[in-house]
Amino acid sequence: MAKSKPAKKADKKTKNSDKPDKAKSELKDAKATIKKLKATIAKLEKAAKSSKKTKAKAPTVKATTIAPKPAAAKPAAVKAAPAKRAAPSGDPRTVAQLRAAARTKGIAGYSSMRKDQLVAALDG
Structure with missing residues (x-):
């Protein structure tokens, strides 16, 4: 309604x-x-x-010192830095230089290539 x-x-x-x-x-x-x-x-x-x-009122804990262990009588072995090996390809350029050259030439996939692959792609 x-x-x-x-x-x-x-x-x-x-x-x-x-x-x-x-x-x-x-x-x-x-x-x-x-x-x-x-x-x-x-x-x-x-x-x-x-x-x-x-x-601020907390009690301080007294630090105890632990006597250091006596040093071992072994002579310290000095490792020589590994000598830089010549590149297997014999190319004097570094990988960074090769990648920069590949970038300027427009070679695809240059960033994941090894040095020998970069040399082959640039020279080939």
Whole structure:
């Protein structure tokens, strides 16, 4: 059954009159939440201050020293740096130089090639 226009207006008025009450209750709840949060923040700040004080008053542990073990009487072996081997291809250019040359020539896959492959690609 359809409601008449005055009845619809009356329903809207009651719905609208509930909105301010709802807003007031939500505002009240929000204020209560803010109050609780402020109290929690105050407690945390107080706890942080007291923890700083207790950390400063904490007893210090006396460090004990451990006598180092006597050094072994073995002579220290000095390893010589490995000598640079000549490239198997005999080309005096470095891989970096060869890759740069391959890049300028537009050779595909130059970055993953070995030195001998680079030499062959550039010379071939």
